[in-house]
Amino acid sequence: MFNLLILLAERLGIIMVLAFLLVNTRFFRGLLEKRTLKTQLWLTVIFSLFVVIANLTGVEITNSKEVITPLIITGLPQSDSIANMRMLVITSASLTGGPYVGLLVGLVGGLHRVIFGGFSDYFYIISSILIGFLIGILGDKVKEDKLYPSTPWVVILSFSAELIQMLFIFAFHGLGLVKLIFVPMVLLNTIGACLFMEILKTYLSNERQLRAVQTKDVLELTNKTLPYFRNGLxxxxxxxxxxxxxxxxxxxxxxxxxxxxxxxxxxxxxxxxxxxxxxxxxxxxxxxxxxxxxxxxxxxxxxxxxxxxxxxxxxxxxxxxxxxxxxxxxxxxxxxxxxxxxxxxxxxxxxxxxxxxLAIGIAEEQISLLNEAEIKALQVQINPHFFFNAINTIGALMRVDVDKAHEALMQLSAFFRSSLQNGQEKEITLEQEKKHVDAYMSIEKMRFPNKFELVYDVSVSNNILLPSFCLQIFVENAVRHAFGNKKRDNKITLQIQQVDDNYFEIIAQDNGNGVDSKVLEMVGEKPITESKGSGTALFNLNQRLQGLYGTKSKLQIKTGSEGTIFKTVIPLNFQEGANE
Incomplete structure (x- = not known):
């Protein structure tokens, strides 16, 4: 008996080494925490391989109770028996995967034992299936709300599994074989099942501890990254x-x-x-x-x-x-x-x-930028210089051309109205934006006859959507900063065309004096407070473009002695319900 105990302990070592390697694999650990049909099938396959290995590495016992220790058992005379670690694997499968995994692994283990035993001892199929299913049911009952049963319960269930197996062996082979194998097999299979479950629990416990540490780090990391994501991507x-x-x-x-x-x-x-x-x-x-x-x-x-x-x-x-x-x-x-x-x-x-x-940051940024745009629109409405210049122009026209004065008053009213309406929307149609720009340019042309020329080159639908005040900012920037003291032939071109199935581009070009090289690198990238700069409007627009559509829509600027070009690409979207 002692010799058999030592030999089976060696086999147990082999099984434990394989179990340790198995638990170390990411794939296997991923099957453990959630019992689904897929995970149960994979656990059945894995433990079935183990139960076959347990049969093949068993210790052969002849009819005369002689112990034979081949490296691998490939065949077995009908008169001989095997002492092995099969019950360890079936018990572990039942406790890990549940009764159906235990039943299927027991079926594979029993069939394999019968096949290479010369199709004798059919009771091994029945006993293995019964033990696998029964231990799985009992294991699920005693584990309560835990993932696996506690160690005392594993000892009791493993011992019970071997005891049932011994009762079958006693019934079909008599007391002599049971007396030889009872202590080694019951002891080592029970110890083995406990060791396997402890290895499993230890790894899962370590993973949970690591997750707890990670959770703390993630919370701290989240706190540190939030201010940056709130600024947009x-x-x-x-x-x-x-x-x-x-x-x-x-x-x-x-x-x-x-x-x-x-x-x-x-x-x-x-x-x-x-x-x-x-x-x-x-x-x-x-x-x-x-x-x-x-x-x-x-x-x-x-x-x-x-x-x-x-x-x-x-x-x-x-x-x-x-x-x-x-x-x-x-x-x-x-x-x-x-x-x-x-x-x-x-x-x-x-x-x-x-x-x-990022969603919070984008929402906050767009609200902030939209508010700034609305404030800018309101500022234009109450800007004393703009307002008084327009009123003075209308007053002067009243003395020489009442119709033109009336037209100027209507354009001023249209400009203020569209400023208020458009300032409340993130996107408006090209048609709405053009009306706003035309109202602005009409007032400027009445103030400075023949000084400015605005040309549209549009090959897209007027129902496409673009950020509110987008064209207005380009035009106003050119009027205020592009031409210096030049009195005539100041041309602003707005080219809007489709570039592919998904995007259209806006190109705003003037034939002015160009942007100073010291200012150029800041245009659109940060607010400029210099009196001759472009202010915050281009910065605001550039931030809104990237916030709404991504970095692909970032403003591109080219400048030189022959003028300046602003370019952006915007996703092709249409006003809801409009025909494309």
Whole structure:
């Protein structure tokens, strides 16, 4: 008996080593916490392999009670028996996957035992199925609200499983075989099942502890990133967010993109994943296009065109605002082995939090910018210089041309009315914006006859939507700042045309003096307070464009001695109910 105990202890060691390796795999741990049909099927397959290994590595006992220890049992005379770790595996399967997993694993174990035993001892099929199902039911009852039964219950259930097996063996083989194998098999199978469940619980407990630590870090990380996401998704906010994430996590690189370009990349690979450049990797492009999370476990799956890119594993998730993908959050490792289920859970949580923060930031920013635009419109209404100049012009016209004076008064009224109405909307139609601009230019032309010429070159529908005051800001900026003291031949052209199925572009061009090089780098990027600058209007517009449509709509500026060109592209949307 002692010799058999030592031999079975060796077999138990083999099973425990395999179990330890199994529990260390990310895939297996992912099957444990939620019992679904899919996870039960996978657990059945995995434990069925283990139960076959337990049969093959058993200790053969001849009819004369002689112990034989082949490396692997490939065949068994009908008169011989096997002492093995089969009940350990069936019990562990039942406690891990439930009664149906236990039943199926018991069926596989019993069938395999009967097949290579020369189709004798059919009772092993019945006993294995019965034990697997019964232990699964009892295990579910005694675990209460926990994931698995407590250790004392595992001992009781494992002992009971072996006891049932011994009763079957006694009934079909008599007391002699039971006396030889009872103590070694009951003792070691019970110990083995307890060890397996303890390994399982320890790993799951460690993961929960790590998640608790991660939760604390995520909360702190969230608190630090919120101020930047509230400013919108841009180069500056993205850089700060990536730096914060990198400092709080173990990722080798962290990146953020919008739908077109890299906004920031911190860590390994930053020499070719460059902010402002188009998105490089096929993985990121796929995530942005489909709006679905993607994992990659090799450089090939990442799809970076740079051959010596050090990034070997990645998790890329979409950032979504109002059901629309606005960018991608990217996490990279230089070694595939570093990526575990904990990292995947962490980044899923971060993506949800950041999407929420971004939505809040975009909403706040648009409200703020819209309020600024409305305030600007109201300021125009009560601007003493504009108002008195217009009134003086109308007064002068009253003495020489009453009809023109009446027309000027109507244009002034139309301008104030549209300022108030348009200031309350984020987007208005091209037709509404043109009316507002025409009213403004009519007043300016009456003040300065023959000084300005406004030309429209429009090849799109008047029902397309664009930000309120968009064209007005371009025109007003040109009128106030482009021409200096030039009295005649001052031309402003507004070209609006479709560039593809999804976008149209606005090109505002003047033939003025150009923008001073010292001011140019600030135009649209920050408020300019100099008397000869462009004020806050272009900055406000640039921020609204990027907040509404992304960095692709950022203002592009070209200037020279022959004038200045402002350009932006805007998604092609139409007023609801209007014909395209």
């Amino acid at each position: 841009n180069f500056d906010s993205a850089l700060h967010v990536c730096q914060i994430i990198k400092a709080y996590t173990n990722f080798d690189a962290v990146g953020l993109t919008d739908t077109e370009n890299v906004l920031a990349h911190v860590g390994a690979g930053s020499d070719h994943h460059i902010a402002g450049e188009p998105v490089l990797t096929d993985l990121s492009k796929s995530v942005i296009a489909k709006g679905e999370e993607k994992l990659a476990f090799s450089q090939k799956e990442i799809g970076c065109p740079v051959a010596d890119c050090p990034l070997k594993a990645a998790i890329v998730l979409p950032l979504r605002v109002n059901e629309k993908t606005v960018g991608a959050l990217k996490f990279y490792f230089k070694e595939r082995s570093k990526m575990t289920v904990l990292e995947e859970n962490l980044v899923n949580g971060l993506a949800l939090i950041f999407s929420g923060q």
